[in-house]
Amino acid sequence: MSTDITKLSVTETVAAVAAGDISKANLHATWLDRARLDDLNALSWVADRVKLGGEDGPLGGVPLGVKDLFCTEGVPSQSGSKILEGYLPPYTATVVEALTEAGAPLIAKTHQDEFAMGSSNENCAFGPVLNPWDRGRVPGGSSGGSAAAVAAGLVPWALGTDTGGSIRQPAALCGVVGLKPTYGSVSRYGMIAFASSLDQAGPITRTVADAGLLYSQMTGKDPRDATSVEHPDSVEPVVPMDLTGVRLGVPEELTGEGVEPGVREAFEATLDLARSLGATVAPCPLPHAPHALSAYYLIAPAECSSNLARLDGVRFGLRVDPDEGLDGMYGATRAAGFGREVRRRIMLGTYALSSGYYDAYYGRAQRVRTLISQDFDTAFEDFDAIVTPTSPSVAFELGSKTADPLSMYLSDFCTVPMSLAGIPAISIPNGLSDGLPVGFQIAGPAFSENRILGIAAALEDGLKFDGSPAWIA
Amino acid sequence: MIELEPVIGLEIHVQLATRTKMFCGCEPVFGEDPNTRTCPVCLGLPGALPVINERAVDFGLRLGLALGCELADRSIFHRKNYFYADLPKGYQISQFDEPLCSGGFLDGVRIHRVHLEEDAAKLVHSSASGRIQGADSSVVDFNRGGTPLAEIVTEPDIGSAAQAREWLSLLRTTVKSLGISDVSMEEGSLRCDANISLRPVGETTLGTKTELKNMNSFRFVEKGIEAEIERQRELIQSGGTVVQETLHFDPRSGSLTALRSKEEAHDYRYFPEPDLLPVAVGPEMIKAAQDSLPELPAARASRYEDDFGLTAELAQRLAFNGDLGDLFEATAAIRGAGSDAKLVATWVNGEVSSRVEEGSDQTVEPEALAELLGLLEDDKITTAAARGILDTVIEQGGSPAALVESQGLEKVGGGDELSAAVDAAIASDPEAAAKVAAGEQKALGPLVGLVMKATQGRADGGEVRALIISKLAGS
Numbered sequence: 001m002s003t004d005i006t007k008l009s010v011t012e013t014v015a016a017v018a019a020g021d022i023s024k025a026n027l028h029a030t031w032l033d034r035a036r037l038d039d040l041n042a043l044s045w046v047a048d049r050v051k052l053g054g055e056d057g058p059l060g061g062v063p064l065g066v067k068d069l070f071c072t073e074g075v076p077s078q079s080g081s082k083i084l085e086g087y088l089p090p091y092t093a094t095v096v097e098a099l100t101e102a103g104a105p106l107i108a109k110t111h112q113d114e115f116a117m118g119s120s121n122e123n124c125a126f127g128p129v130l131n132p133w134d135r136g137r138v139p140g141g142s143s144g145g146s147a148a149a150v151a152a153g154l155v156p157w158a159l160g161t162d163t164g165g166s167i168r169q170p171a172a173l174c175g176v177v178g179l180k181p182t183y184g185s186v187s188r189y190g191m192i193a194f195a196s197s198l199d200q201a202g203p204i205t206r207t208v209a210d211a212g213l214l215y216s217q218m219t220g221k222d223p224r225d226a227t228s229v230e231h232p233d234s235v236e237p238v239v240p241m242d243l244t245g246v247r248l249g250v251p252e253e254l255t256g257e258g259v260e261p262g263v264r265e266a267f268e269a270t271l272d273l274a275r276s277l278g279a280t281v282a283p284c285p286l287p288h289a290p291h292a293l294s295a296y297y298l299i300a301p302a303e304c305s306s307n308l309a310r311l312d313g314v315r316f317g318l319r320v321d322p323d324e325g326l327d328g329m330y331g332a333t334r335a336a337g338f339g340r341e342v343r344r345r346i347m348l349g350t351y352a353l354s355s356g357y358y359d360a361y362y363g364r365a366q367r368v369r370t371l372i373s374q375d376f377d378t379a380f381e382d383f384d385a386i387v388t389p390t391s392p393s394v395a396f397e398l399g400s401k402t403a404d405p406l407s408m409y410l411s412d413f414c415t416v417p418m419s420l421a422g423i424p425a426i427s428i429p430n431g432l433s434d435g436l437p438v439g440f441q442i443a444g445p446a447f448s449e450n451r452i453l454g455i456a457a458a459l460e461d462g463l464k465f466d467g468s469p470a471w472i473a
Numbered sequence: 474m475i476e477l478e479p480v481i482g483l484e485i486h487v488q489l490a491t492r493t494k495m496f497c498g499c500e501p502v503f504g505e506d507p508n509t510r511t512c513p514v515c516l517g518l519p520g521a522l523p524v525i526n527e528r529a530v531d532f533g534l535r536l537g538l539a540l541g542c543e544l545a546d547r548s549i550f551h552r553k554n555y556f557y558a559d560l561p562k563g564y565q566i567s568q569f570d571e572p573l574c575s576g577g578f579l580d581g582v583r584i585h586r587v588h589l590e591e592d593a594a595k596l597v598h599s600s601a602s603g604r605i606q607g608a609d610s611s612v613v614d615f616n617r618g619g620t621p622l623a624e625i626v627t628e629p630d631i632g633s634a635a636q637a638r639e640w641l642s643l644l645r646t647t648v649k650s651l652g653i654s655d656v657s658m659e660e661g662s663l664r665c666d667a668n669i670s671l672r673p674v675g676e677t678t679l680g681t682k683t684e685l686k687n688m689n690s691f692r693f694v695e696k697g698i699e700a701e702i703e704r705q706r707e708l709i710q711s712g713g714t715v716v717q718e719t720l721h722f723d724p725r726s727g728s729l730t731a732l733r734s735k736e737e738a739h740d741y742r743y744f745p746e747p748d749l750l751p752v753a754v755g756p757e758m759i760k761a762a763q764d765s766l767p768e769l770p771a772a773r774a775s776r777y778e779d780d781f782g783l784t785a786e787l788a789q790r791l792a793f794n795g796d797l798g799d800l801f802e803a804t805a806a807i808r809g810a811g812s813d814a815k816l817v818a819t820w821v822n823g824e825v826s827s828r829v830e831e832g833s834d835q836t837v838e839p840e841a842l843a844e845l846l847g848l849l850e851d852d853k854i855t856t857a858a859a860r861g862i863l864d865t866v867i868e869q870g871g872s873p874a875a876l877v878e879s880q881g882l883e884k885v886g887g888g889d890e891l892s893a894a895v896d897a898a899i900a901s902d903p904e905a906a907a908k909v910a911a912g913e914q915k916a917l918g919p920l921v922g923l924v925m926k927a928t929q930g931r932a933d934g935g936e937v938r939a940l941i942i943s944k945l946a947g948s
Binding site: 069070071077079084087089090091093188189190191192193195196197223224225226227302303305306308309310311312314315316326327330350353354355358362 | 518740
């Protein structure tokens with residue numbers, strides 16, 4: 001072998017496959033060997049062999065890691081939960097099907113926080129995923145398995161899902177690129193739901209161009225998902241944007257208190273880089289953003305309390321039946337099947353929706369959500385994109401926040417406002433702090449993926465981030 | 474003792490006869506093998522999402538228009554959350570505070586609202602009664618799960634069990650004429666629950682209500698409500714108070730058993746279904762629904778008055794019960810313009826409706842009825858014989874004319890046969906004959922009876938009477 005094909009970006013690999021320099025058999029065998037090196041608990045399942053499909057598709061046969069919560073026919077789809085341990089769905093999620101068809105076949109499933117609830121992957125029923133930069137630290141969550149696997153070179157690229165930051169935050173903590181697309185632009189059919197009005201699938205990749213390439217084959221109106229819409233633009237191959245005159249807004253509300261010094265330093269350095277490339281940087285108010293986390297922790301648990309009701313031991317998954325009637329079976333099954341954080345959020349959500357409390361909690365949270373959306377609408381009249389650190393901190397030590405859910409929830413402080421507004425945002429690695437990667441978030445108006453990918457690519461060129469320390473040798 | 478009056482409101486579930494289910498592409502068919510009409514969506518598998526059936530929305534709009542409702546231009550689906558084995562997602566997708574239709578009116582009863590939802594799956598219990606009490610195990614058939622339902626809720630404007638039954642019959646006719654449902658109580662495509670309370674006559678506030686569930690025939694609706702009214706009446710008059718609870722009526726024993734009380738009532742935690750967008754009802758959807766509306770029962774009744782000269786009451790009785798109306802019109806049409814439509818109407822409303830359970834297949838075909846009434850009108854058979862023939866035709870089918878022929882049911886009159894029968898009767902009861910001869914009209918009865926028995930009802934009563942009198946007068 002003349003070149004180590006695993007060191008190529010997917011975009012480069014696709015070109016090499018098209019030119020006949022790499023055979024698909026070689027590609028698949030090489031990546032299967034890589035996937036089998038997993039010592040991070042990043043992968044929940046690895047294929048015996050990669051099945052072809054969509055052979056001449058635009059994605060060149062480059063195999064894909066897929067987060068556990070996507071339903072894949074005949075392949076365990078457990079959403080990180082004991083209650084779905086070994087569950088084999090009879091159908092495949094629309095987006096996975098579309099990507100297989102486009103030439104990105106499934107090679108592995110990746111571990112995640114249980115039902116995507118978590119920011120550290122410590123809520124995975126099958127053990128935490130380790131951060132390849134420092135195995136004593138978390139990879140972020142909930143798409144921590146996907147982010148760690150891409151960072152460590154176990155898979156060429158991966159699918160994650162983002163509800164309040166679950167693509168962007170682990171991408172930041174693992175030093176890779178993560179795009180949370182506009183809500184509705186990617187079908188949710190076949191994604192095991194956490195919070196329906198927020199969940200969105202997106203790419204986790206090593207380069208911005210790869211993220212654009214994968215996303216370009218994910219979009220489209222799905223007749224099986226009523227909330228999906230046709231993307232008004234076709235998603236173009238990513239070209240670094242000329243940043244001359246590009247207006248970047250920095251919301252004080254998301255970049256002040258609580259951001260670690262090392263993260264702040266990297267953020268400022270990236271703003272300087274943007275200025276040097278011709279961008280203007282100015283403060284941009286998002287007055288309601290500080291309330292986003294509170295609203296999110298009512299809306300998401302409320303929806304999850306209902307979404308997870310189908311896990312009742314009747315038709316699939318775990319059943320624990322103490323022979324105390326139907327209610328006894330429900331209680332025993334769910335007590336044994338759900339982890340602490342999931343139970344906590346089901347209780348929070350059940351409470352928030354209870355009659356007499358609905359208006360005070362769920363109703364109010366929805367009004368806050370509307371105000372946050374309006375803040376962004378106003379901001380995008382003056383700015384082309386809004387930038388923040390992706391996570392206020394770098395990867396933290398395993399176990400350091402598990403006893404304190406509130407400090408864990410703060411991990412999503414910078415990413416949740418965009419989720420509530422349904423707008424796209426991308427995280428790119430923008431340096432190291434004490435040897436650990438830092439993430440830089442770029443958010444744009446709905447359906448502005450081409451724009452934020454272009455800005456991200458321009459910065460990526462200037463940043464020259466080196467992810468190789470995370471690579472499993 | 475205080476006089477009490479019942480106050481009744483109905484909640485009716487109508488299964489909509491769309492080709493596919495409310496939120497997926499499965500085609501529900503009644504009586505299919507269990508769990509063969511399912512998919513990830515109606516099984517509530519992880520990751521599956523609902524999509525609104527546009528046809529069901531159209532059917533809902535038609536129903537709303539027929540009931541004089543206001544149609545919402547924006548309507549929302551909510552999740553109604555509760556756990557039960559027949560509810561695969563742990564919530565039912567229903568409507569809450571923004572239903573498809575609200576307000577409305579049908580024959581003296583105000584409609585509160587009409588909304589769309591999905592049906593639950595069917596539980597089959599292993600007990601002898603088929604009910605959950607005493608069952609060792611239960612199995613679930615998801616074929617029915619996800620079938621579109623329209624729920625119609627009335628205001629408490631109904632004053633008696635009989636009125637409830639009649640009104641439900643009119644509603645069934647209305648829905649059936651719209652072509653949006655099979656409306657069979659037997660198969661469960663029409664289901665009725667009743668909210669019942671009592672209050673002193675003259676009072677305007679409502680008493681504590683109970684909810685009576687799932688009465689699966691028109692007769693049981695009337696009987697069940699009647700039984701619950703009586704139960705409440707006795708309870709109140711013996712100094713007790715009605716407790717708000719849900720009751721099940723057992724038609725075999727006539728007893729009422731509590732299903733759950735208010736204390737156990739669910740908090741359904743309604744919230745807008747995030748997997749669906751609001752339904753936007755545009756003018757073109759309303760126009761399509763309007764254009765599809767057939768003649769409604771009220772219009773039909775006035776047509777019967779105008780075209781057939783029926784009394785208002787008779788016209789309504791037929792038009793408000795679609796099966797009877799259909800039979801009447803078809804029979805009258807076969808008999809032709811010159812015939813007596815009132816005779817048809819009277820027979821359909823009286824003789825046929827007393828013999829045929831509403832919605833039942835065991836009925837008389839219009840051809841047979843027309844033939845039968847022809848024989849009657851032409852004086853070929855007596856009314857008594859016609860009734861007997863109707864019984865036979867409903868039970869076994871067949872042609873009335875052929876029956877008259879094969880069983881010798883032709884009217885006996887004028888000839889020797891009747892004269893001989895009268896002579897025999899007089900001879901067998903000389904005592905009565907003597908009284909009649911002495912002018913005692915009451916004594917005619919036994920003699921006429923003997924003649925009728927001898928002729929198997931084929932003689933005309935008036936003719937027999939006259940013949941007896943004339944014979945005895947001559948003696």
